[in-house]
Amino acid sequence: MSLTAASAFGPPVRASLLTRALFSGVTLALMSVLFAPAGAHAEDMPVKAEPVKPITAPKAVIELFTSQGCSSCPPADKLMGELAARSDVLALTLAVDYWDYLGWKDTLAKHGHSLRQKAYAHMRGDGKMFTPQAVVNGRAMTIGSDRAALERVLAASSAPVVPVSVESVAGNVTVQIGALPGAAKAEVWLCPVASRMEVEIGRGENEGAHVVYHNVVRGWVRLGTWEGMPARFQAPVHRAPGDGIDAVAVFVQTGSSTEPGTMVGAALQPLD
Structure with missing residues (x-):
């Protein structure tokens, strides 16, 4: 499903109105609010899965933009599960909200994810x-269900070549970033994730479907900036019952x- 001119929205006027409603007057400067951790929903079922394995030096970060309201997404969500099990990639699920009007409000979505996807397109x-759209290392994109x-x-x-190490102790996370002299200025982000979430979709294009999501991004914390020299950051991670983090x-x-x-640079670390 697409938000481009050749989209599945139907009449162009409808697409134009939705696009304006979603994005008019809103900027990504609000990401710290829009990306705040979401509460649990009755439809969401965090399921105890295999222990999360740390990923210390992935060759790629994959962001899958997906939606519970998109009939094309379940195959990509399944493929994401296979990618999330690999040790050489960091695969993240970013649920978007712009298909909510089709009859089912995505229980894992954040409006900030829609804005992030828009920023990438720009x-x-x-x-x-x-949807489903996969963005690799912040640069290249492809259809998220197209394995080849x-x-x-x-x-x-x-x-990514910058060393990143993460330690979790008693709800507090310590992040160490290595050096890369001459590197461009960068932002350091921490995302609490749920390694496995199961959702029963009650309406919309996927009505009746039972979908398993992997490495679901549940919040965003901007730790600070990195300018090529070693850096250290600390932050608490707040977890609520049912959020699956x-x-x-x-x-x-x-x-x-x-x-x-x-x-x-990137890393994934299980919480203690």
């Missing part, structure tokens, strides 16, 4: 927003929240 210059295309993008992508993803990304660039 930075690439192609304006393409659709995604593998080609992964093979062609340059791996059992790990944190940390990444170092050039640019800013409004103009996201290349991923230069």
Whole structure:
């Protein structure tokens, strides 16, 4: 499903009205609010899965923009589960909210994810927003359910090279970022994630479907900036009953929240 001119919205006027309603007057400067951790929903079922394994030096960060209201997304969500099980990639699920009007409000979505996807489309210059869409290392994008295309993008992508280590002790996370002299200024983000969430979809295009989501991003915390020299950050991670949070993803990304660039470092760490 797409938000481009060749979209599935129907009449152009309808698409124009929705686009204005979603994005008019809103900027990514509000991301710290829009990305705040979400509360649990009755439809969401965090399920005890295999213990989360740390990922210390992934060759790629994959962000899957998906929606419970998109009939094309379940195959991508399933593929995401396979990718999330790998030790060489950091795969994250970012649920968007712009299909909520079709009859089912995505219980895992954040409006900030829709804005992040829009910012990526702007930075690439192609304006393409659709679900399921995978963005690799903040640069290349492809259809999130196309395994062959995604593998080609992964093979062609340059791996993040900045060392990132994460330690979790008693609800507090310590992040160490290594050095890369001459590197571009970057932002350091911490995302609490739920490694596995099961959702029963009650209405909309996926009515009756039971979907399993992996490494679901449940919140965003901007730790600070990194300018090529070693840096250390600390932050508490707040967990609520039912939110499924059992790990944190940390990444170092050039640019800013409004103009996201290349991923230069990343890690995933289970919480104690």
